[in-house]
Amino acid sequence: MLSEHSMASSMLSGTENLTLVRGITPKRFSFTGSDLNWKHFSNIGVVSHGTSFRARSKTLAPNCTLSSARPASQPRFIQHKKEAFWFYRFLSIVYDHVINPGHWTEDMRDEALEPADLSNRNMIVVDVGGGTGFTTLGIVKHVDAKNVTILDQSPHQLAKAKQKEPLKECKIVEGDAEDLPFPTDYADRYVSAGSIEYWPDPQRGIKEAYRVLKLGGKACLIGPVYPTFWLSRFFADVWMLFPKEEEYIEWFEKAGFKDVKLKRIGPKWYRGVRRHGLIMGCSVTGVKPASGDSPLQLGPKAEDVEQPVNPFVFLGRFLLGAMAATYFVLIPIYMWLKDQIVPKGRPI
Numbered sequence: 001m002l003s004e005h006s007m008a009s010s011m012l013s014g015t016e017n018l019t020l021v022r023g024i025t026p027k028r029f030s031f032t033g034s035d036l037n038w039k040h041f042s043n044i045g046v047v048s049h050g051t052s053f054r055a056r057s058k059t060l061a062p063n064c065t066l067s068s069a070r071p072a073s074q075p076r077f078i079q080h081k082k083e084a085f086w087f088y089r090f091l092s093i094v095y096d097h098v099i100n101p102g103h104w105t106e107d108m109r110d111e112a113l114e115p116a117d118l119s120n121r122n123m124i125v126v127d128v129g130g131g132t133g134f135t136t137l138g139i140v141k142h143v144d145a146k147n148v149t150i151l152d153q154s155p156h157q158l159a160k161a162k163q164k165e166p167l168k169e170c171k172i173v174e175g176d177a178e179d180l181p182f183p184t185d186y187a188d189r190y191v192s193a194g195s196i197e198y199w200p201d202p203q204r205g206i207k208e209a210y211r212v213l214k215l216g217g218k219a220c221l222i223g224p225v226y227p228t229f230w231l232s233r234f235f236a237d238v239w240m241l242f243p244k245e246e247e248y249i250e251w252f253e254k255a256g257f258k259d260v261k262l263k264r265i266g267p268k269w270y271r272g273v274r275r276h277g278l279i280m281g282c283s284v285t286g287v288k289p290a291s292g293d294s295p296l297q298l299g300p301k302a303e304d305v306e307q308p309v310n311p312f313v314f315l316g317r318f319l320l321g322a323m324a325a326t327y328f329v330l331i332p333i334y335m336w337l338k339d340q341i342v343p344k345g346r347p348i
Contacts, residue, residue, distance in 0.1 A: 103267070103280055103332060104134065104193070104280045105267060108265050108280060109193075112220075112222045112263070113135075113139065113220065113222075114283075115261060116220035118139060118142035118143055118189060120188075122144065123147060124147050124186065125148045125149070125187060125191060126151060126186075127148060127150045127191045128151050128177050128180065128190065128191070128192040128195060129152055129196075130150035130161060130193075131160075132160035133160065136148060136150050137167065140166050145166060145167060146169040148167075148170045149170065149182075150171070151175045151180070152195075153174060153176060177192065177208065178199060178200070179208065180211070185212075186213075186214070187212050187214065188214055189213075189217060189220065190212060190213055190217065190218070191219075191222075192205075192209070192221050192222065193221075193222035193223070194223065194280060196223040196224075197240040197279075198240060198241070199241065200301075201298075201301065202243065202247075203254060203255070203296070203298065206254075206255045206257075209221070210257060210293075210296075211292075211293045211294055213288040214291075215289075216287065219252075219257065219286050220283060220284070221284045221285075222280060222283045223281070223284075224242045224243065224277060224278055224280065225264075225274060225277055225278050225281030226243060226277055227242065227274075228277075229277075232275070232276040232277050232327075232331070233277075238321065238324035240325075248262060248284040249284070255294045255296050256288070256290075257287060258286065258287050259285075259286060259287045260284065260285070260286040263284075265281060265282060265283055269335055270348075273348060279328060
């Protein structure tokens with residue numbers, strides 16, 4: 001059995017690729033604590049493909065609560081399509097120059113896209129929530145731009161994508177991640193990075209990912225992870241959706257995906273620290289095993305953007321969410337300063 005010390009040391013080396021295999025339910029499974037509560041991992045088989053260790057592989061299932069500190073039925077203040085639309089109306093101005101350097105670097109992007117297996121330049125790829133096209137720039141390294149579609153609900157973000165020369169041949173579509181304008185069995189790869197946090201109904205969005213993929217196609221969803229530090233949890237619950245890692249696995253499996261895997265990512269200067277959560281903290285992949293729509297049946301959409309919204313409620317949610325977002329803009333700076341001060345090899 002792998003020791004706690006060696007597993008914790010491996011976390012400091014960078015990204016990991018974790019496969020949780022369902023079967024027998026263990027008594028305990030926990031992601032609480034400073035980063036991860038490693039003492040519970042004696043009850044689960046963890047296979048790491050991205051670091052120097054490999055735990056004993058078992059067929060086990062995590063028995064864990066899927067509820068975050070704030071229930072999914074109570075969306076965070078910017079976890080609404082209208083608030084997200086206006087949030088990115090202003091954020092698009094500085095997104096590539098202020099947000100990405102602290103949360104979504106080119107190295108992280110390449111690490112996160114690696115499990116998507118973009119192995120053929122003729123693949124049809126949809127980049128859902130593609131925004132300014134930063135993730136799409138990573139995709140077109142491996143796939144011809146003419147075969148890539150960028151979809152986003154924000155015309156202001158898409159306008160930035162259109163200005164990028166390598167993306168000139170990409171198709172640009174305004175649309176909703178929870179109601180994709182693509183036919184069933186359409187794409188070879190589905191990629192979505194930094195979008196799920198604004199979906200009122202994440203399960204519906206992942207169900208749509210399943211529908212639009214061809215038989216054997218692969219979905220790659222890159223998104224935030226929930227903090228464990230109390231103050232970061234508070235601001236996360238105010239701002240937007242920060243799923244727990246096990247929630248991603250559950251959503252993919254419920255939608256019908258097989259071979260579901262989760263790879264941890266993060267800025268290098270964090271030295272593996274995850275207690276403050278990460279806006280881009282994991283890359284989750286799954287394979288579509290059968291043609292057609294997802295077997296999962298869902299009710300009406302959680303949010304109807306056509307319905308009128310009280311302007312005072314809208315403004316209040318928008319301002320509170322934007323203030324919480326400021327906290328997470330400062331966290332990478334704080335972690336960078338700690339990385340500069342604390343000697344290498346020591347935890348921060």
